[in-house]
Amino acid sequence: MPKPRTMFDKIWDQHVILEEEDETLLYVDRCLIHEGSRHTFGKIDREGLSVAEPEKIIAFSDHYVPTINRDKGLLGIYDSKIRGMVELLASNCLRHDIQLFGIDDPRQGILHVAGPEQGITIPGILLVGADSHTSTHGALGNLSFGAGASEIMHILVTQTLWQRRPKTMRITVDGELSFGVNAKDVILAIIAEVGHGGAVGHAIEYSGSTIRAMSVEQRMTVCNMSIEAGGRAGMVAPDEKAFLYVKGRPYAPGRKDWESAVRHWESLPTDPDAVFDEEVHFNAPNISPMVTWGTNPEQALPITGQVPLPSSIEDTSHREEIEASLDYMDIKPGAPIAEIEIDRVFIGSCTNSRIEDLRAAAEVARLGHTKVPAWVVPGSTFVKKKAEEEGLDRIFTEAGFEWRDSGCSMCTAINGDMLQPGERCASTSNRNFQGRQGLNGRTHLLSPQMAAAAAIEGRLTDVRDLIPGK
Amino acid sequence: MEPFQKLTGIAAPFDEANVDTNQLCPTRFNKVPIDDPTYPRILFHDRRFNSDGSEKTDFILNREPYREAKIIVADRNWGGGSSRESAVYALMAFGIRSVIASGFGDIHFNNSLKNGLLPVRLPGKEVINLRAQLHERIGSEISIDLESQTVIGPDGGERLFEISPVSKKCLLLGLDDIGRTLQRNDKIGEFKERYFKEFPFLS
Numbered sequence: 140m141p142k143p144r145t146m147f148d149k150i151w152d153q154h155v156i157l158e159e160e161d162e163t164l165l166y167v168d169r170c171l172i173h174e175g176s177r178h179t180f181g182k183i184d185r186e187g188l189s190v191a192e193p194e195k196i197i198a199f200s201d202h203y204v205p206t207i208n209r210d211k212g213l214l215g216i217y218d219s220k221i222r223g224m225v226e227l228l229a230s231n232c233l234r235h236d237i238q239l240f241g242i243d244d245p246r247q248g249i250l251h252v253a254g255p256e257q258g259i260t261i262p263g264i265l266l267v268g269a270d271s272h273t274s275t276h277g278a279l280g281n282l283s284f285g286a287g288a289s290e291i292m293h294i295l296v297t298q299t300l301w302q303r304r305p306k307t308m309r310i311t312v313d314g315e316l317s318f319g320v321n322a323k324d325v326i327l328a329i330i331a332e333v334g335h336g337g338a339v340g341h342a343i344e345y346s347g348s349t350i351r352a353m354s355v356e357q358r359m360t361v362c363n364m365s366i367e368a369g370g371r372a373g374m375v376a377p378d379e380k381a382f383l384y385v386k387g388r389p390y391a392p393g394r395k396d397w398e399s400a401v402r403h404w405e406s407l408p409t410d411p412d413a414v415f416d417e418e419v420h421f422n423a424p425n426i427s428p429m430v431t432w433g434t435n436p437e438q439a440l441p442i443t444g445q446v447p448l449p450s451s452i453e454d455t456s457h458r459e460e461i462e463a464s465l466d467y468m469d470i471k472p473g474a475p476i477a478e479i480e481i482d483r484v485f486i487g488s489c490t491n492s493r494i495e496d497l498r499a500a501a502e503v504a505r506l507g508h509t510k511v512p513a514w515v516v517p518g519s520t521f522v523k524k525k526a527e528e529e530g531l532d533r534i535f536t537e538a539g540f541e542w543r544d545s546g547c548s549m550c551t552a553i554n555g556d557m558l559q560p561g562e563r564c565a566s567t568s569n570r571n572f573q574g575r576q577g578l579n580g581r582t583h584l585l586s587p588q589m590a591a592a593a594a595i596e597g598r599l600t601d602v603r604d605l606i607p608g609k
Numbered sequence: 610m611e612p613f614q615k616l617t618g619i620a621a622p623f624d625e626a627n628v629d630t631n632q633l634c635p636t637r638f639n640k641v642p643i644d645d646p647t648y649p650r651i652l653f654h655d656r657r658f659n660s661d662g663s664e665k666t667d668f669i670l671n672r673e674p675y676r677e678a679k680i681i682v683a684d685r686n687w688g689g690g691s692s693r694e695s696a697v698y699a700l701m702a703f704g705i706r707s708v709i710a711s712g713f714g715d716i717h718f719n720n721s722l723k724n725g726l727l728p729v730r731l732p733g734k735e736v737i738n739l740r741a742q743l744h745e746r747i748g749s750e751i752s753i754d755l756e757s758q759t760v761i762g763p764d765g766g767e768r769l770f771e772i773s774p775v776s777k778k779c780l781l782l783g784l785d786d787i788g789r790t791l792q793r794n795d796k797i798g799e800f801k802e803r804y805f806k807e808f809p810f811l812s
Contacts, residue, residue: 156800157793162775164793166800168811175639178694188787203640224640264811271692271716287694287720289785297790299797303773305715335627336686336712369689371715396810403808435627435689456684460626553636572631572690574655 143410248519258388280377433464484513488550492518509539510597612783618679688717
């Protein structure tokens with residue numbers, strides 16, 4: 140009997156070209172880049188190298204594109220340095236024959252939204268992106284992770300990558316989610332428990348009945364934030380939902396290959412007796428709507444909770460860490476989370492900007508009117524179009540939300556969309572680090588429903604108090 | 610890349626866990642070309658400088674003797690978050706060649722290795738002990754010898770650290786990966802032939 144293998148083992152083994160001491164040379168099926176990949180092209184040019192398999196590299200204009208004035212194309216970017224980044228990616232792609240979903244392309248979008256949407260992401264592949272949230276793609280049952288400029292350069296030049304084999308961690312979530320609780324709350328609860336660095340060195344597989352019951356888009360929200368627990372990758376076993384999601388998308392295997400592809404994909408799920416290096420279990424009914432209160436993603440609590448009281452913490456370094464976070468966030472020790480007033484709301488980012496996220500937010504938005512400036516930034520131009528076909532844009536704008544064009548926007552805050560110093564934002568993005576959404580800005584991470592609820596109440600709010608119960 | 614063999618230098622104790630790459634290089638500096646003369650100011654920019662560009666005098670790297678620091682002794686989970694390699698360029702432009710911590714974000718760890726900045730993992734209590742010594746004897750030095758995989762603290766005590774043999778070799782010789790990969794072109798060719806026969810839909 141062959142040794143039982145995890146899904147990670149199977150996908151890893153499939154891509155091994157050779158092994159040398161503790162490193163393995165892997166073949167990379169797809170590589171996704173964006174405007175921030177300037178250092179990668181800089182290195183390639185300095186060393187006079189060329190791109191090995193340009194058709195396997197796909198570039199996205201997402202981090203630096205504006206989310207207004209998009210009908211003006213490049214001319215709509217008033218800051219010449221920001222415009223320069225969008226132009227630089229276009230010229231680098233043209234020179235190296237790399238396909239680009241550029242600023243005015245109908246397929247444009249955040250790489251982790253537009254990639255799956257185009258069928259570039261499929262089960263079983265090794266996909267590496269120039270962005271730490273590349274773990275998102277693992278929701279379709281593949282090995283996807285982010286890398287820095289040097290490793291991306293290596294992929295561009297050789298279509299391969301040297302890696303040390305990570306350990307494996309299975310996070311099992313079982314049971315039915317309570318009313319008002321969704322995928323974002325699940326991953327925030329997981330990070331709060333596992334810790335910001337708790338999964339470092341591990342590829343995570345999410346399993347259990349809760350994950351199986353999720354849609355592919357919800358699984359993407361979960362896998363997306365694997366990196367916030369330190370995880371090297373996040374993945375979910377591919378099933379009928381995954382196959383159905385992929386089928387017919389432009390880059391997906393066509394009719395001729397479909398059956399053999401599905402046969403292969405069906406062999407990927409973890410064997411029953413396979414052993415993981417770590418196992419963690421969660422009980423879905425115990426998970427509440429979650430909000431972060433601090434400056435790293437593990438500092439999260441149920442909306443019904445109170446922020447910690449440093450004076451009650453014995454360990455000095457832990458107490459100082461909590462004090463520093465509360466100080467930066469300007470929150471009183473022990474304050475109830477649901478009393479924290481906010482200045483802005485951001486619904487968007489590769490975590491929560493897909494059509495199901497926007498539908499969920501709109502369900503809450505229609506119950507009131509915004510008390511603070513609130514933005515909705517769809518994750519791709521297609522998501523935007525689809526939402527408009529469904530009338531979601533009107534629900535948002537009638538409720539006082541601003542309906543914008545697609546991009547990374549205020550999640551990474553480098554396209555000009557950013558918080559003013561001291562502003563406090565309820566955000567569906569993935570990072571609450573100091574200054575992440577703008578110099579001295581303060582971020583509370585939460586789900587799209589919770590963000591919409593915060594917008595119409597002007598403070599962090601338990602969405603369950605707003606939605607009429609089941 | 611620049612080889613890394615031995616390093617002796619002033620070490621700055623950085624008493625903070627979870628220092629993410631956004632702190633090391635705030636996002637707006639990602640667009641700065643690597644050879645730009647302003648690069649040494651990028652590291653910890655928003656925590657090192659006031660909005661008028663003046664230095665925040667209480668920030669450790671603005672104080673003597675830490676302006677000359679070559680080593681940072683941090684805490685747990687150094688360099689989590691974004692994959693930006695500019696975080697490594699910022700450290701190196703400031704003069705940092707090694708960071709000692711009890712844990713590193715995976716991507717930042719790799720980015721460091723690929724650029725000749727040595728990330729040293731030591732147990733949590735060793736890291737706390739080293740920082741305590743540095744606070745006690747301000748300006749004292751730490752020595753790192755990659756060949757023997759040792760860190761010598763201000764107390765003269767020797768601590769062994771682990772490193773992947775391949776990374777060690779590359780750092781000692783200053784080799785980058787591209788060269789050794791291109792030597793394996795025949796193996797890559799054989800792999801692809803087999804792979805695309807089995808998975809024609811991936812070709």
